[in-house]
Amino acid sequence: IRSKSVIRAFCHLYEKGKIYRGVRMVNWDPQALTALSDEEVIYKEQEGKLYYLRYKIAGEDGYAVVATTRPETILGDTAMCIHPNDPKNAHLKGKKVIVPLINRVIPVIEDEYVDIEFGTGCLKVTPAHDVNDYVLGEKHHLPIIDIFNPDGTLNENGAMYAGMDRFAVREKIVEDLQKAGLVEKIELYTHKVGFSERTNVPIEPKLSMQWFLEMKDLAKPALEAVENDVIKFYPPKYKNVYRHWMENIKDWCISRQLWWGHQIPAYYLPKGGFVVAETKEEAYQKALKIVDYPLTIDDLQQDEDVLDTWFSSWLWPISVFDGILHPDNKDINYYYPTNDLVTGPDIIFFWVARMIMAGYEFRNEKCFENVYFTGIVRDKAGRKMSKQLGNSPDPIELINTYGADGVRMGMLLTTPAGNDLLFDESLCEQGRNFNNKIWNAFRLVKGWKVRDDIPQPDTAEIAIRWFNSILSKAIVELDDLFSKYRLSEALMVVYRLFWEEFSSWYLEIVKPAYRHPIDKKTYDATLTFFDALLRLLHPFMPFITEELWQALYERKQGDSIMIASLPESRPFDDALLTDFEKVKEIIAGIRTIRLQKNIPNKEKLSLQFTGDYEGTYDSVIIKMGNLSSIEKVQEKEPEATGFLVGTTEFSIPLSDKTNVEDELKKLTKELKYLEGFLQSVMKKLNNERFLQNAKPEIVENERKKKADAESKIALLKENIEALKKTILEK
Structure with missing residues (x-):
């Protein structure tokens, strides 16, 4: 279905006049022997040289000097260009110059494209091997001389350098020019060079017969959709990147000279011309209508080129539901447009923009609601992870060491939307530690003995009311963060909820004394909280949460946390949450004094206070602080150590301990x-x-x-x- 969809899309666009074939300047990969789209070229800053070469003025003794970074391409020069308003080169107007070494006479032309300040203000024009020179060549009707073979060696137009590699020619031709006294000077020069994303070799601008897709009309509705937030980007900063590319979009070179891929459905006729059709049989019927000579189906030769892989990928939101071949089927009508696309910003042009364009071209509507751009994982030096650099850790080894959930969680915690992550293995260790925390909390709870004939302690009743409120408040915060695609912040909310609030506070408050049972009411509430927390954690940590969720209660056949609903928020008591934070401060103050005075936790202390204080939560403070009493005093004892919570002073008498x-x-x-x-x-x-x-x-x-x-x-x-x-x- 996918392959047929790709071919039908090509035929559709060809019949609309959007796809054309022609000789154009393309990015050529001399190693892979294929054309590349502009998006497959990576520009890198390189330390190179700027060569100042002397071109003799025809019929005179003087020279015109040209600055170039690619002296080997002088063999393809067909003109020299100066700015019409450049006074220092005005003497060259209407004259001709001679290409060094090969003595080809070429005209001096004038064009405002020339940068007067660069080099000498004289520009060598090589239409076959520079995009801008090609434009100049077409404008001034210059001949085109291609000096390169597809593999980057020089062809017969390379004169005495034919058969040599392009970079070997650069060294040799500079040597020969210096011997001939035709090098004015050489300067160090930093400039950007295009490299193939596939092979990492410098690309060669080359005139080649290729297939192109006209993009201007396709881009218009796709740009408007993102600009008007019909399709939302998260983070929104990528709208600017998208807009810049779409407003400056060029026609897409969709043909590739590779051994694999969707073969272009163009069939060539024996006496010239071609037809485009979905099948060879259909092409034969079309051909019979336009030729006036005998023709068999075997006379048709299909184009050997294949389509750029992104030409199939851009159809994905539609073709996956068979929406190209059967545009009104129930699946496409139900699922399209989809909700969210999660992807990396490095393929915003390759894939995201093109999918949006395809959506409006083939279905006249958006293909998804939201695009969430993840960060790119880089090494500590900031380099992108790649096989070539060898800087990518083995994920299987990481999983074996830290667990799949540990690796997931460790990386998610530090990747805000759209921002890159400098990979550090310690992050995975942090994830593993959190897994252990969850597992140990589960073992603690499931290890309690439960009795339904004992009353619920006041401390447990308070803890349940408090955790119900803090859980509901966290769910509200999570819903807000999810709606904004702030996933790492959402994970941090659940992380703190489980580690700090549930494990460090709730479980410690409700935990029965050593070898004592827990009442059933508190136990049931604890399992309910644990169930909710596992469901909140599941999108981030799917494996441990599924395992523990299955073991938390007796489940039915086919039950899975994957299809369980996320917990919903209920009304919560803000006053209770505020009061309980003060309770935590009091307990923290007691613990600090124990630590400072080296007082064992098992030793009971007395807590005194002066000022306003309500004893609503005394039972919790007494249990968590291991106190014998809490009492109001008119004045703090001289040897007592105190602390403030708000405006209330608390103190612990330490006359015998200080x-x-x-x-x-x-x-x-x-x-x-x-x-x-x-x-x-x-x-x-x-x-x-x-x-x-x-x-x-x-x-x-x-x-x-x-x-x-x-x-x-x-x-x-x-x-x-x-x-x-x-x-x-x-």
């Missing part, structure tokens, strides 16, 4: 640092230029820093005074 003098030194050092920090903030806030020129949110952030620092300084001074008092009393 070296007072060491603590005093530590607090004094901290006070000195904060006073210096406050001073730097005040410099900004006292600077009128800063207040006038900085964004309001930046100024507000500095003011917040000031208030926080002042609050902490006041607390430190209070603590220092209390410790000093304790020392005096001792």
